[in-house]
Amino acid sequence: MSLTRKMSEKHERFLASFLGGRKTRGSGNQFANQMDGRHDRYAQEFAFTWDGKATLGKSIGVSRQMWGKAEEQAHGERPMLGLRFYDNERLDVGLDLVVLSVADFDELLTRACNGD
Secondary structure, three states: OOHHHHHHHHHHHHHHHHHOOEEOHHHHOEOOEOOOEEOOOOOOOOOEEEEEEEEOOOOOOOOHHHHHHHHHHOOOOEEEEEEEEEOOOOOOEEEEEEEOOHHHHHHHHHHHHHOO
């Protein structure tokens, strides 16, 4: 397995485990289920679907096109991008980030602050 594939696979497993959702079979290459993982919008109010991006490099680009694709492929869940920076080829994690819309972030903060 290539190093790029190992980075992606490790990150995808982490996101599904950490976020409590399920990892998409085939790493999101299914026509009807193209993101890397998702929650069930029928089971929880804040249901996200996510696509992970991982690198050994110094940056990960996020474009409007990438976000638009995530929105389109969310199919009712809230889109999220997981960004992971590895420190070395042993795949020691240096930094994990998520990207979500300011509207979703605001709603999460409002609920957290109101105790809802």
